[in-house]
Amino acid sequence: MPFGLVSAWNKRRRSKSQDQADPWVYKPVEFWQLEEDQTPQPTKRLHGSSVYTLKEMEEATCSFSDDNLLGKGGFGRVYRGTLRSGEVVAIKKMELPPFKEAEGEREFRVEVDILSRLDHPNLVSLIGYCADGKHRFLVYEYLPNGNLQDHLNGIREAKMHWPLRLKVALGAARGLAYLHSSSSVGIPIVHRDFKSTNVLLSEKFEAKISDFGLAKLMPEGQETFVTARVLGTFGYFDPEYTSTGKLTLQSDVYAFGVVLLELLTGRRAVDLNQGPMDQNLVLQVKHLLNDKKKLRKVIDPDMRRTSYTMDSIAMFANLASRCVRGESTERPSMVECIKELQLIIITNSKSLGMGMHSFKLM
Ligand SMILES: Nc1ncnc2c1ncn2[C@@H]1O[C@H](COP(=O)(O)OP(=O)(O)OP(=O)(O)O)[C@@H](O)[C@H]1O
Numbered sequence: 001m002p003f004g005l006v007s008a009w010n011k012r013r014r015s016k017s018q019d020q021a022d023p024w025v026y027k028p029v030e031f032w033q034l035e036e037d038q039t040p041q042p043t044k045r046l047h048g049s050s051v052y053t054l055k056e057m058e059e060a061t062c063s064f065s066d067d068n069l070l071g072k073g074g075f076g077r078v079y080r081g082t083l084r085s086g087e088v089v090a091i092k093k094m095e096l097p098p099f100k101e102a103e104g105e106r107e108f109r110v111e112v113d114i115l116s117r118l119d120h121p122n123l124v125s126l127i128g129y130c131a132d133g134k135h136r137f138l139v140y141e142y143l144p145n146g147n148l149q150d151h152l153n154g155i156r157e158a159k160m161h162w163p164l165r166l167k168v169a170l171g172a173a174r175g176l177a178y179l180h181s182s183s184s185v186g187i188p189i190v191h192r193d194f195k196s197t198n199v200l201l202s203e204k205f206e207a208k209i210s211d212f213g214l215a216k217l218m219p220e221g222q223e224t225f226v227t228a229r230v231l232g233t234f235g236y237f238d239p240e241y242t243s244t245g246k247l248t249l250q251s252d253v254y255a256f257g258v259v260l261l262e263l264l265t266g267r268r269a270v271d272l273n274q275g276p277m278d279q280n281l282v283l284q285v286k287h288l289l290n291d292k293k294k295l296r297k298v299i300d301p302d303m304r305r306t307s308y309t310m311d312s313i314a315m316f317a318n319l320a321s322r323c324v325r326g327e328s329t330e331r332p333s334m335v336e337c338i339k340e341l342q343l344i345i346i347t348n349s350k351s352l353g354m355g356m357h358s359f360k361l362m
C-alpha cells in the first residue's frame with residue numbers, strides 16, 4: 001500500500017500496546033507503511049533518511065539562536081544549522097499550538113514520506129528529520145538565496161532581471177511537471193501549496209520547490225479528489241477547487257500561473273495594502289494580459305528594461321493568463337508550460353542578440 005502512511009501507521013500504532021502507552025512514540029518512516037504482521041522491507045527511499053536527536057538539532061543551531069533564523073512560516077521557524085558532519089542545512093522546527101498538533105503531525109509525516117522518495121534537481125532535498133518525544137524537525141538542504149518572494153517584493157535589494165526570472169519559472173515548472181508525472185513515484189502528486197515562498201533558490205538561482213505537507217497522491221483513475229476542507233494559501237487557490245472541493249493536478253497549474261504573474265509584475269499574490277479591488281493579483285491584472293499596450297503597465301518597474309523584449313513578455317503573459325483560467329480543463333499541463341517557457345527564453349535571448357548566458361546572475 002504505497003503512501004497509505006497515516007492510516008497504516010495509525011493501524012499499526014493501535015495494535016501495539018507500547019505505542020498506546022505513549023502515542024507520541026515515533027516510528028521511522030519505513031514502519032509507517034507496514035501492514036500488520038509484515039516483515040520490514042527495504043524501501044525505495046533515496047535520501048532524507050537521517051534521523052537526528054533534539055540535542056543534535058540544538059547543537060546545529062546554537063540552541064535556535066536568532067542569528068541563525070532564516071524565516072518563519074505557518075509550521076514554525078526555520079533556522080540555518082551546521083550538522084556534526086559540517087554540512088550546512090536548513091532546520092524547520094514545528095511550533096504549533098496544542099489544538100493544531102495533530103494536523104502538524106500529519107503534515108510532518110506526509111512531508112517526510114513523500115519528499116524522501118522524490119529526487120529531482122528542482123525539488124528541495126530532505127536530508128533527514130528529528131522526532132524526539134514531542135519535538136519535530138525537518139532537515140533540508142540549505143538554499144542560500146532564500147525564497148522567490150523575497151527577491152520580487154520582499155527584503156532582498158537587488159531585483160531579478162528577466163532572464164533570471166524566466167530561468168526560475170522554467171525550473172519551478174520542471175519540478176511541478178516531475179511531481180505530476182507518474183514516473184516520479186508511480187503515482188502523480190498534487191503539491192497543493194505551490195507559491196512564491198515555497199520556491200527556494202540555490203546559489204545559482206536554480207528553483208527548488210519546498211513544503212510537501214499538503215501534497216496529495218492522485219492514483220490512476222482518480223484524476224479528481226473531492227474534499228470538504230480546502231487547504232492551501234490565499235491568492236493561489238484554484239477557484240474550481242474552492243467552489244467545489246474538487247482538487248486536480250490543474251490546481252497546481254493555477255498556482256503556477258499566479259507565480260508567473262508575480263514574476264512578471266513584482267507584486268504579491270495578495271496585497272492587503274491595495275484598494276479593495278486591487279488586493280488579488282489575478283483579478284487585478286487578468287484582463288490586461290493579452291493586450292500588448294496595456295501589458296506595459298503591469299511589468300515590474302524595478303526590472304531592468306534592457307533585459308526583456310516585449311515579444312517575450314507578451315508570450316509569458318499569455319501563458320500566465322491560460323494557467324489562471326477558471327476552468328481547470330482549459331489550463332495547459334505543466335509539460336506544455338515547460339515547452340512554452342523554453343521558447344520564451346529563446347525568443348528573449350535571440351531578440352536581444354545575446355547568448356543564453358550573457359546576463360550575469362544579478
Ligand atoms: N531549505 C531552506 N533553505 C533556506 N531558507 C529556507 C529553507 N526552507 C525555508 N527557508 C526560509 O524560511 C522561510 C519560512 O519557511 P516556511 O516554509 O516555514 O514558511 P513559508 O513557506 O514562508 O510560509 P507558510 O508556512 O505560511 O506557507 C522561507 O520563506 C524561506 O525564506
Ligand SMILES: [Mg+2]
Binds near residue numbers: 198210211
Ligand atoms: Mg515554505
